[in-house]
Amino acid sequence: MGILEVKGVNKRFGGLLALDDVNLSIKENSIHAIIGPNGAGKSTLLNCFIGKLMPDTGTVMFNNKSLLGLKPYEINQTGISRVFQTPEVFADLTVEENVMIPALAHRDGAFHLSALKAMARERDIREQAEKILVDVGLQDDRHQLASAMSRGNKRRLEMAMCLVQKPKLLLLDEPTAGMARADTNNTIELLKVLSDAHEITFVVIEHDMHVVFSLADRISVLSQGHVIVEDHPSNIKGHPKVQEAYLGTTETQ
């Protein structure tokens, strides 16, 4: 039984069947990649995990609890954090504050208004934030505004914001999209280090094969809304079905 269980998920947009009976079982503490060509339904699937979209049928269970119908903040409170395709940070706040906010959310829940308590424990939160910033290598920038950071560093910051919550599951939506090769390699290194250091399950949505094969323990290939193969990376590379999905074949439907 995996930490995230997706069963029979269908999602239709008008005439387009975006997700067609998707079944996934993601093991705890693994790095599970979901790949597929453009338009395969990767983002739609992710949006079903995070409460942005509601599947037409099927179930999404996290730790035996259904995620369907929950609001984004409720899903986060169950232990799922996400990294966005373009780094989403609090641009007008300092790097340190950016990390303190998720730490507060983790400690206090979705809404907490005991001002005195919050103030007394502000120091814990700040310490936690500083520790995580050291982990991702941003300790020297902690008093900078997040808007002044490079894209690669914003990604690091976003990772820090997720990690400070000690999530059980971290969803990454194309974590290296639009990055230069050097930044991409840095991000891969960072993710590897983090997955070794923390007990977190990673779900990575990606179409950069280089990233996927350097990172993942297990890969699901999505094509036209359907999971066509799920296997170890070594078996995926030469799999005929995968090549078919990516390169197309002479046969047409």
Next chain:
Amino acid sequence: MLKTLRTNDTALMILFSLIVLAGPLILAPFGAGYPDLMQRFAIYGIFAIGFNILFGLTGYLSFGHAAFLGVGSYSAVWMLKLLSINIVPAIIFAVVVSGLFALLIGYISLRRSGIYFSILTLAFAQMSFNLAYSVLTPITNGENGLQVELDDPRILDSATGPGQLPVPSLFGMDMSSTSVVHFLGMDLQFNVGFYVSALILIAVFYLSLRIFRSPFGMILRAIKSNQTRLNYTGFNSRPYTLTAFVISGMYAGLAGALLVCMDPLAGPERMQWTASGEVVLMTILGGAGTLVGPVLGAGMIKYFENIFSRMNDVMVHDWFSALPGWLNDVLTNVISPFLGSGWQMSLGLIFMLVVIFLPGGLVEGANRIMNRVQRPSKSGPVSGPVDRTTTANSKES
């Protein structure tokens, strides 16, 4: 860093208190040192500080904040009429009632954000205005306004002076009593009402400082910065915006009550949309999201309203009397439309200049000047004692 910030806050607090308490001395040379205007400076400062907690921190632009000012005023007058001419119960009651009113309006309006939120608050304020103007005449006395009268019951102190309208007081100190001190050729007017408002202004300024610096304030700023991110970070932003809205409404109610304590009359025009717009102007002019900005903006607008509006072309003619007659006439004709009843034109001009050249308001202007002065001795960005958030704003824009 943390430590210096705290010391800067203390310095800011002391400086602010000193300037406010020295109001009569500072304002007298500008012709603004009379009680009525000084009271307005302090009271509208409170109103703008409260508005800034909502708009400056969360970015939710309420266009109906005058409704809370009006509700505060009406509640306070009722307290003065029914219970006691002492201002304490009036102020407490007004703050509570406006807080409840803000809870109701905020609960509904905050379902939407952006322009829709602004329109909803505007609609509620106009509804309140119309209710006060006509429908609720038994409570609000319609367009004549509600005021303290001779035959009011006033359970606690009805015995005061028969045949004479009582003046709101704080345990016997009349709000209108003023002692005049002659100093350096100026008549400094020390007025009880002003000092009551000033002390409250300092107290609520301190409260807003604490809110700005607290984790709660940080979350409010995060709402302004990236609300989607905040939701995916595990915060439900609605209760936070609602709390900010209610706090802000209570500030407005407090200001409304103080207006009534200085002059015990509440009319529906206090709730009109122009009054709501005025507090938006004050906050943006001074610097939204900064600590002292709203107070500066409030002072500036009230100064224009009261001083510029009293100038006329004869005065302008006198200013340029040394110039040749034709030049004097030309200058007078150019300048005088911006004075007197045209004071709003000069205010509009200044507002445009500030928004275009100083998007962070007057506080940004002050910061720029300070940076220029400090540059020879210090390099790098200066976060200055005035405000930390201003530097953030100016960098963003």
